Amino acid sequence: MAKYMVLGNWKSNGSREAAATFAAAFSGVSKAPPEGTIYGLALPFHLIDADRFGKTWVGGQNVSRFGEGAYTGETSAGMLAELGCRFNLVGHSERRQLFGETVADTREKIDRLLAADILPVLCIGETLEERKAGRLLEILHGQLAAIAHLSSSTELAIAYEPVWAIGTGIAAEPEDVADAHTRIKAHLAGLGFTQTPVLYGGSVKPANAAALATLKNVDGFLVGGASLKASDFDAIRSAFVSGKDS
């Protein structure tokens, strides 16, 4: 089971040329990560190519809650597996907010991914309004209900992404991240998941990666904008590994 994960999420960005440039520049491509650590990129569908990024895992950003069949426009978990996806995001706040993805949807998608031997990365997080209203735990626990039916030995990861920190350039304060991760880990332990990595996402960049990496319950990052530039993602990856070593 992976202990640490540093993942990029290119969202709906990137071209074949950009992917080739990134792969050539990213020093982690051919370098094996430390044992127990995974580097990965969640790519737009047309760039998913397991061979392009060497030891860096490729993953998808969404998956159909259906199998194969008459589901126009959908990509099944089996298809993602065939492309070489090793992990896949589920329940990103953009999918919840823009595409109406529900907890029931995320549960079904996680089941599909597991059946296809793809590691699900369940994204959870509260909006600023929810946080201000004191609903942090209610929201996080509600979103985590998507894994409550699984055996505690199931391999998966959680990405805590406070919606208000995504794409703003301003990450959550380390004390808020530490507090949320501690609460998430406690809830996961109550569900039997004691080994599940909990990643932080939301404006992670080279300048703040080291400070966030030293937080005890931060087991990695899900990096959006800064993962599009190889040198930034490389710096974040390196800061994370150094932070955990220190």
Ligand SMILES: O=C[C@H](O)COP(=O)(O)O
């Ligand atoms: O999936 C990644 C998150 O949405 C974070 O994005 P960001 O690093 O651009 O804030």
